[in-house]
Amino acid sequence: MFDEIDAHAREAYPEECCGLLIATGEKKVVDCVRMKNEYPGPKQDRYHIDPLELYRTDRAASQRGLVVAGIYHSHPDYPATLSRFDLDHAFPWYSYLVVSVGRGGTNDRKSWTPNEKRTGAAEEPIEVVEG
Amino acid sequence: MTSTGVRVVIPTVLRQHTNNRDELDLSAKTVKDALQALTKSYPNLGRYLYSENGRLRNFINVYLNEEDIRSMNGEETRLKEGDTLMIVPSIAGGSVSQKGGVSFSSGEFARYSRHIIMPEVGLEGQRKLKASSVLIVGAGGLGTPSATYLAAAGVGRLGIVDFDTIERSNLHRQILYSEQDIGKSKAEVARERLLQVNPNVRIELHKVRLDSSNALKILKEYDVILDGTDNFPTRYLVNDACVLLGKPNVYASIFRFEGQASVFYAKQGPCYRCLYSEPPPPGLVPSCAEGGVLGVLPGIMGSIQAAEAIDLILGRGRPLIGRLLLFNALDMKFEELKLRKNPDCLICGPNPKIKELIDYEAFCGIEEELTPELEVSVQTLNQLIEQKKVVVLDVREPFEYEICHIEGSRMIPLGQLPERANELDTADQIIVHCHSGVRSAQAVRFLQGLGFKKVKNLKGGIKAWAEEIDPTMQTY
Numbered sequence: 001m002f003d004e005i006d007a008h009a010r011e012a013y014p015e016e017c018c019g020l021l022i023a024t025g026e027k028k029v030v031d032c033v034r035m036k037n038e039y040p041g042p043k044q045d046r047y048h049i050d051p052l053e054l055y056r057t058d059r060a061a062s063q064r065g066l067v068v069a070g071i072y073h074s075h076p077d078y079p080a081t082l083s084r085f086d087l088d089h090a091f092p093w094y095s096y097l098v099v100s101v102g103r104g105g106t107n108d109r110k111s112w113t114p115n116e117k118r119t120g121a122a123e124e125p126i127e128v129v130e131g
Numbered sequence: 132m133t134s135t136g137v138r139v140v141i142p143t144v145l146r147q148h149t150n151n152r153d154e155l156d157l158s159a160k161t162v163k164d165a166l167q168a169l170t171k172s173y174p175n176l177g178r179y180l181y182s183e184n185g186r187l188r189n190f191i192n193v194y195l196n197e198e199d200i201r202s203m204n205g206e207e208t209r210l211k212e213g214d215t216l217m218i219v220p221s222i223a224g225g226s227v228s229q230k231g232g233v234s235f236s237s238g239e240f241a242r243y244s245r246h247i248i249m250p251e252v253g254l255e256g257q258r259k260l261k262a263s264s265v266l267i268v269g270a271g272g273l274g275t276p277s278a279t280y281l282a283a284a285g286v287g288r289l290g291i292v293d294f295d296t297i298e299r300s301n302l303h304r305q306i307l308y309s310e311q312d313i314g315k316s317k318a319e320v321a322r323e324r325l326l327q328v329n330p331n332v333r334i335e336l337h338k339v340r341l342d343s344s345n346a347l348k349i350l351k352e353y354d355v356i357l358d359g360t361d362n363f364p365t366r367y368l369v370n371d372a373c374v375l376l377g378k379p380n381v382y383a384s385i386f387r388f389e390g391q392a393s394v395f396y397a398k399q400g401p402c403y404r405c406l407y408s409e410p411p412p413p414g415l416v417p418s419c420a421e422g423g424v425l426g427v428l429p430g431i432m433g434s435i436q437a438a439e440a441i442d443l444i445l446g447r448g449r450p451l452i453g454r455l456l457l458f459n460a461l462d463m464k465f466e467e468l469k470l471r472k473n474p475d476c477l478i479c480g481p482n483p484k485i486k487e488l489i490d491y492e493a494f495c496g497i498e499e500e501l502t503p504e505l506e507v508s509v510q511t512l513n514q515l516i517e518q519k520k521v522v523v524l525d526v527r528e529p530f531e532y533e534i535c536h537i538e539g540s541r542m543i544p545l546g547q548l549p550e551r552a553n554e555l556d557t558a559d560q561i562i563v564h565c566h567s568g569v570r571s572a573q574a575v576r577f578l579q580g581l582g583f584k585k586v587k588n589l590k591g592g593i594k595a596w597a598e599e600i601d602p603t604m605q606t607y
Contacts, residue, residue, distance in 0.1 A: 016225055038398055039223070040354060040379050040443050046225035050398065051192045055219045058143050062153050067143040071222055078226040086224035089190055093144050093179060
């Protein structure tokens with residue numbers, strides 16, 4: 001799955017890519033779904049997900065007994081931390097997986113959960129469960 | 132009081148706060164009632180949806196049957212039995228606020244200070260403007276004021292599509308041009324003036340006629356497209372290219388004292404074809420050259436386009452997506468119409484028939500020019516008049532006739548021709564003229580259809596007559 005997200009980040013470079021993380025109720029991510037970056041302006045440092053596309057993906061997940069538990073997006077030529085802008089727009093109930101990507105490919109990935117006041121975010125461990 | 136049964140769908144991730152249910156049925160009369168009932172039952176959910184002061188949080192979208200309540204009556208929108216309300220977060224982000232990339236000189240700080248001190252713009256917004264690009268199609272009445280304001284606002288890159296040259300009749304509304312520019316290229320003069328307004332802006336010129344062969348390539352390079360065209364083929368072309376490229380099309384059009392503006396952004400709302408699936412029959416809607424236009428009008432409508440482009444770039448406010456703004460400069464009145472996406476739209480509907488650009492001239496029924504044997508030059512007409520062998524038919528309006536006319540001509544305005552054609556004799560040789568030759572060509576076709584065989588069009592109209600035969604004639 002990380003391969004899929006990395007590939008998305010590389011394909012979108014130098015623009016930001018974005019997508020959804022589909023998980024079980026225990027936040028075990030089982031699938032990722034690409035979203036189109038709908039931001040109308042320059043996409044090098046911005047992404048926006050179409051609410052109706054999110055809604056439809058959320059419904060499809062629900063039918064499988066799954067949850068849209070998080071959002072992934074790439075930071076082209078920028079570290080895998082949540083920016084001030086990311087935080088301003090973040091929801092505390094989602095996990096935010098950020099992939100740093102450069103011309104040569106992806107560098108780093110980190111996952112974050114924003115606090116309720118959107119003043120900061122805690123890094124959460126990413127565990128790879130094989131099989 | 133009767134209540135209405137509605138279903139509320141909440142994001143799956145919030146199930147933990149609603150006893151593992153992501154669809155809830157409840158009774159409510161308005162959106163507000165429904166959300167209140169929901170948060171009363173599930174206080175934890177309320178904390179996520181409402182801020183401390185009891186307002187729906189920013190970035191929370193509520194859709195009623197897949198339509199944003201903001202495009203209806205907001206939280207006061209009334210509900211019907213069986214309605215579905217969806218709570219959908221608006222997810223956005225990006226790295227810009229900490230990234231360098233765009234920086235400003237001290238001169239630019241001073242220049243944009245009145246923008247930067249507004250929280251809705253700020254340094255962040257000003258950076259977005261500098262990082263953005265806008266293409267202006269047509270550097271005319273609409274394009275000149277919008278380009279001026281966008282350059283002044285600090286948009287980083289402005290593209291201009293125009294292959295025309297400046298005429299004296301442009302000057303009452305096309306504010307970038309002056310008397311000494313007559314005959315020069317609009318694009319070139321516009322670039323020179325815009326760089327005087329703001330030398331920090333990059334101006335790119337496309338001195339071509341926008342058509343199906345080049346539109347996608349040119350539009351692709353810009354974030355926002357501004358339609359300042361004056362004809363239907365180009366308007367449909369710009370719309371279709373924007374839909375295919377997924378770009379917002381900031382539209383305005385003007386006629387006499389009335390203007391229209393909207394933002395056609397197929398990803399979020401209707402496109403131009405949803406509003407007008409087909410062009411009007413050719414000749415029915417006169418152009419500004421034929422019908423006239425108040426010089427101030429494009430100044431107002433072009434400024435609205437510039438403001439809309441800035442809103443889109445900043446991602447602030449509520450752009451004219453799904454709304455058509457109507458302005459009347461005589462009554463000094465703004466009105467607004469709600470526009471809906473047409474589910475059968477040929478280009479932005481779910482089953483589009485148009486998947487690439489088409490021939491827009493043919494689509495708009497623009498007929499080819501009259502064949503040469505149906506046209507006469509002003510010199511030929513002059514000879515025929517001297518030989519007294521001709522009836523000169525003027526199909527312009529009476530007020531145009533008052534400004535100037537060819538001695539001895541008969542006036543029947545184009546619109547009256549069907550009922551007054553019997554005043555003409557099929558045996559006569561008739562030369563029809565108007566101001567520049569467009570309306571008279573229609574009259575020639577019409578009269579031919581009635582059986583007139585000796586009817587021809589004056590090439591270039593009375594304008595050419597004034598230039599080549601009678602320089603003392605008053606022109607307009």
